[in-house]
Amino acid sequence: MGVSNEEFRAAMSRLAAGVVLVTAHEPPLDPDDPNAPGGEDVGMTATAFLSVSLDPPLVMVSLREGSRMDDLLAEQPLWAVSVLSESQRHVAGRFAMKGRISDRLLFDDIPYVRGDTSGAPLVGGALATLECRTEQTVTAGDHTLVIGRVLTAELPSADGGPLMYFKGRYRQLG
Ligand SMILES: Cc1cc2nc3c(=O)[nH]c(=O)nc-3n(C[C@H](O)[C@H](O)[C@H](O)COP(=O)(O)O)c2cc1C
Structure with missing residues (x-):
């Protein structure tokens, strides 16, 4: 009985998934001081993202416990998801990329708009963008399931094909 990490990973790698970028804006350490550290945009690539409920509109993302986004969403209830195109x-x-200290430069050459509701970056050219507010979190093994209410939903570039992940590689449909 029991399954090894390798067996589990191999099985799950056969589940083709769309790829999203989860983003959030880190609250400044000192909100009264515009030069205080913090306050940067953070992003995390994820495939463990799904639609949960229609009424109310809820989505869920699963974040590795201790990842930067997991730590950030513990204090920032507003976040966004960009559904990436091919x-x-x-x-x-x-x-x-693992072990990043700062995401400050990573958004520099990526077109994005800042969500009015969440303050989080919404990636230009994404198939869809959603802004969310955390409703509930559930600790599940070594991950945190973050359930968010969808506050806004837009289709910046509705016509492109999706970016997919299958058997450990990025793929395009077709
Ligand atoms: C295709 C792909 C899908 C991923 N999906 C998730 C996910 O759903 N949840 C998660 O916590 N990490 C996921 N990751 C890993 C995170 O992107 C990665 O650990 C993180 O950006 C690195 O930051 P960290 O050092 O804070 O973990 C995924 C990575 C890739 C390449």
């Missing part, structure tokens, strides 16, 4: 593989790669 032409945004470089965005996914960039925001999946």
